[in-house]
Amino acid sequence: MSLRGETAVVGVGLTEFGGLPGHSHMEIMAKAIDKAITDAGIHKDEIDGIFSANFVEMLTPLTVAEYLGINPTYMDGTNTGGSVFVNSMQSAAAALSLGLCNVALICYGSNSATGPFTHPPAMHTVEDVYRPRNPITPYALAANRHMHEFGTTKEQLAEVAVSARAWAQLNPAATMRDPLSVEDVVNARMIVDPLGKFDCCLISDGGAAMIMVRKDRAQDFPKKPVYMLGVGSRTDHNLISCMPDLTTTAAKEAAAAAFAMAGVSPADIDVVELYDAFTINTILFLEDMGFCEKGEGGAFVSNGNIAPGGSLPVNTNGGGLSCVHPGMYGMFLMIEAVQQLRGECGERQVDNAKLAACNGSGGFLASQVSAIFGTQETL
Amino acid sequence: MLELPDHTEHLKDDILAEQQNNNNLETPGPLQTFEENLAKGEFRIQQCKDCGQHVFYPRLLCHHCGSNALKWVAVSGKGVVYSSAVVRQRPEKGGDYNISLIDLEEGPRLMSRVVDVDPEEVAIGMQVSAHVGMINDKPAVLFYNKEQGDKEW
Numbered sequence: 001m002s003l004r005g006e007t008a009v010v011g012v013g014l015t016e017f018g019g020l021p022g023h024s025h026m027e028i029m030a031k032a033i034d035k036a037i038t039d040a041g042i043h044k045d046e047i048d049g050i051f052s053a054n055f056v057e058m059l060t061p062l063t064v065a066e067y068l069g070i071n072p073t074y075m076d077g078t079n080t081g082g083s084v085f086v087n088s089m090q091s092a093a094a095a096l097s098l099g100l101c102n103v104a105l106i107c108y109g110s111n112s113a114t115g116p117f118t119h120p121p122a123m124h125t126v127e128d129v130y131r132p133r134n135p136i137t138p139y140a141l142a143a144n145r146h147m148h149e150f151g152t153t154k155e156q157l158a159e160v161a162v163s164a165r166a167w168a169q170l171n172p173a174a175t176m177r178d179p180l181s182v183e184d185v186v187n188a189r190m191i192v193d194p195l196g197k198f199d200c201c202l203i204s205d206g207g208a209a210m211i212m213v214r215k216d217r218a219q220d221f222p223k224k225p226v227y228m229l230g231v232g233s234r235t236d237h238n239l240i241s242c243m244p245d246l247t248t249t250a251a252k253e254a255a256a257a258a259f260a261m262a263g264v265s266p267a268d269i270d271v272v273e274l275y276d277a278f279t280i281n282t283i284l285f286l287e288d289m290g291f292c293e294k295g296e297g298g299a300f301v302s303n304g305n306i307a308p309g310g311s312l313p314v315n316t317n318g319g320g321l322s323c324v325h326p327g328m329y330g331m332f333l334m335i336e337a338v339q340q341l342r343g344e345c346g347e348r349q350v351d352n353a354k355l356a357a358c359n360g361s362g363g364f365l366a367s368q369v370s371a372i373f374g375t376q377e378t379l
Numbered sequence: 380m381l382e383l384p385d386h387t388e389h390l391k392d393d394i395l396a397e398q399q400n401n402n403n404l405e406t407p408g409p410l411q412t413f414e415e416n417l418a419k420g421e422f423r424i425q426q427c428k429d430c431g432q433h434v435f436y437p438r439l440l441c442h443h444c445g446s447n448a449l450k451w452v453a454v455s456g457k458g459v460v461y462s463s464a465v466v467r468q469r470p471e472k473g474g475d476y477n478i479s480l481i482d483l484e485e486g487p488r489l490m491s492r493v494v495d496v497d498p499e500e501v502a503i504g505m506q507v508s509a510h511v512g513m514i515n516d517k518p519a520v521l522f523y524n525k526e527q528g529d530k531e532w
Contacts, residue, residue, distance in 0.1 A: 124410070126436040127490045129519045132478045133466045140464035141480055148462070148503045192478075193465035193499065239436075241480055241490040246462055 004261050005379045007093040007104075008218035008225035011040025011211030012335045017324035018175045020205040021114040025056055026067055028326075029109025032207035033068070040211040041222045042103065047211075048072050049101030051088035053079040054108060055327055056118045064107060074101035080235070081362025082275055085210075085331040086369035090231040092212050102213065109207035110326035127239055133192055135277070136200060138240035138364035140192040143280040145246040147194065149295065152283065154194055156298030158185035160279040161198045161321050163307035168318025170308060170348035175202055176322040185279075199279040201320035201329070208331040210338070215379075226338045227379055229264070229355075230372035232257025240364045247295075248288060251359050251368035255289035258357075262372035266290040269372075270353040271340045272312060273333035275361040276319040282306070285359045286314070289370060313350045316340060330360030330369070337373050354378050409437035412451070417518040420511045422456065424487060425449040435487035456509035457484040458522060465498040477501045481509075481522055495523045 013035025020028055029052070037044055050072045052060040061075035074095045080087050085106055092104035132138070146152045162182055168174035180198065188196040218225035234250035234257070237243040259265060266289060274285045283297030291312060292300040300306070306314035317323040317336040324332055337356035339345050355378055358371045407415065409425065413436075416423045425434040429446035433454075440447055458481040466476050477498035482488050492514070493501045507522040514521065 126410070126413070129514055129517050130478055130490055130492055131466075131476075131515065132490060137464050137466060137478050141462040141478070144464060145462040145503065190465070190467050192467065239490075241488050242436075246480075 001097070002261055003090075003093045003097060003231065004229050004263065005227050006097045006215055007212050008215055008227045009210055009212050009338050009373070010218060010221040010223060010225050011036040011042065012338050013037070013039055013209045014173070014332070014335060015109070015207040017173060017204050017206045019114045020111065023111055023205070025054060025109045025111050025115065026063055027109070028111055028205060028207040029064070029107050029209070030067060032109060032209040033105065033107050036105070036107075036209035036211050039223060042211065044068050045070060046103045047105045049074040049092060049095055049104035051076045051092050051104060051106040052108065053077050053084045053088070053328075054110060064105070072101065080367035080369070082277065082328040082330050083360035083362030083367040083369045084328060086231070086334060086358060086360035086371050087233050087362075087367070089210070089212070089228065089334060089371060090233055090369065093228050093231065096212060096214050104212040105209060106212070106331065107207070107209040108326075108328060108331045110328070111205045112327045113203050113205045115205070125239055127241060135364060136192045136195060139278040139280055140195045141240060142246040142284065142365060143194050143278070146280060146283065149247055150298065152298035154186050155182055156302055157194070157199055157279040157283070158182040159301045160276065160282045160306075161185045163301065163304065163310070164276060164315050164319040164321040166307040167316050167348055168322035170346075171318050171323060172346075174318035174323040175204060176318070195278055195280070198321075201277045201325040202322070204324045204326045206324045206326040206332070208335055210331070210335060224342045225376065226341045226373050227376070228371065229374045229378060230258040230260070230262030231370065232261070233367070233369040235363075235367040237366050238363055243365060247284070249284050249361070249365050249368050251285050251288040251361070251370060254368040255357070255359065255370040258370040258372050259290070262374070264355060264372060266357070269355050269357045270313070271316055271337065271350045271356045272314045273337045273356065273358045274315060274319070275329055275333060275359060276315055276321050277325070277329065277361065279321070281361060281365070282314065284365070285361070289357065289359060308348065316345065316348050316350060330362070333358050333360065334371065341373055341375050409439060409449070413437040414518075416451070417511055417520070420518070422454060422509055422511050422520050423451045424454055424483070424485065426452045433483070433485040433487050435483070435489055454509070455484045458482055458507050458509060460493065460501060460503050460505040460507060461488055462503055463493070463501040479522065481507060489520070491520055491522050493522045493524060495525060
């Protein structure tokens with residue numbers, strides 16, 4: 001069976017972004033869960049599926065179940081890095097469709113800005129000795145290779161950050177809303193060349209939660225349901241030295257699978273939400289998902305083409321670069337897609353948005369999970 | 380049901396030794412073997428006896444064909460820079476350094492540093508050669524843009 005249109009998002013919740021001092025990651029997550037439950041108009045005891053992962057604990061779904069005082073029938077704590085919540089959304093859609101659970105909660109919370117700094121569990125690898133300053137260096141290596149092969153420039157990378165900032169200026173919830181120019185980005189302090197300060201995402205506190213149900217119940221909630229039309233998940237490495245081609249990610253196959261399931265093409269999409277941990281990401285994913293040809297991403301993002309008023313609205317909340325980035329961003333981009341399709345986005349609302357494409361990225365450009373969401377009329 | 384004492388830590392070594400005997404694991408795994416070779420100044424990678432392709436990082440299974448028949452081989456040490464980045468670091472902490480991905484002549488790609496030119500001067504396509512040196516007090520494969528002697532691997 002296809003998962004197309006079988007499930008819908010009926011509740012979403014976001015915390016405030018930036019610094020939430022004195023809160024544990026679970027407390028931040030609980031704030032988001034409370035908002036999602038309220039948004040969906042349900043009681044917490046109706047939740048029987050939990051999908052959650054983070055960098056600071058191993059048994060997150062158990063913590064969430066205990067914290068909420070519920071005894072779920074289905075739990076998934078898979079961790080694929082920042083892509084995981086899009087991956088979880090695929091698992092939730094499958095579990096809901098098979099009747100393994102009836103109300104799925106996908107949730108994340110992080111105090112990575114104000115909490116004690118916590119390293120992910122150490123992996124012993126052949127790269128450690130060189131101190132590659134992960135996660136930035138792998139993306140710098142990808143950016144440099146893209147510049148070498150296709151003539152992509154630092155100015156074009158900067159256009160991604162400038163566009164994200166322009167969207168953030170329309171989003172009262174975004175963390176960074178001061179004006180930003182291409183010159184500001186290009187002249188900023190280098191972190192790992194060719195990536196400077198503004199090519200890198202924020203480090204925030206923040207939480208996000210989402211409630212999904214089967215389509216037969218999707219109309220029973222206060223908000224307009226947003227349907228999951230397609231999803232695809234792929235990965236082609238973990239260490240950056242094992243990535244087959246630094247200029248093409250597994251999003252190429254993941255997005256192809258998601259578009260095929262949804263029965264739509266990139267030309268049909270009204271709004272795009274991508275995991276922009278670094279400026280090169282947006283260029284890579286726009287190419288790999290088919291919004292432009294491979295190698296043309298730099299030109300595609302230039303001249304305001306993905307900014308407000310451009311031909312393709314991309315990262316309309318301001319993205320990980322300017323809105324919020326609490327370690328694992330995949331949850332936030334899906335919620336922005338849902339809110340755009342509900343028409344709840346105020347000044348940054350994309351007119352008449354019916355179809356949204358998302359791509360979550362995990363590890364160092366490794367796990368790629370694409371998803372297509374649509375309104376009722378796209379079913 | 381087996382009654383275990385509160386603290387079984389003292390049994391761990393005996394249990395491990397017995398399991399190693401049973402599993403015939405007297406020799407270390409590929410990753411440790413690689414590091415032991417480096418400590419002797421030798422840069423060796425694996426080659427699959429079945430498909431003939433080279434394998435890096437060291438594994439128990441060939442990621443090309445799935446075979447478990449991997450052997451250690453010497454390499455030419457010749458490589459080409461596939462991509463490069465400059466990690467910026469304050470001078471008092473050691474200053475900027477280069478991180479590169481190097482494509483070995485034998486096929487595999489690995490992370491390393493090109494250490495005999497300025498970090499910004501390391502260019503994609505640059506010909507480099509491998510030598511075992513020390514970095515952060517550990518033996519590691521490093522690359523030089525100019526030949527550094529004619530050491531054989």
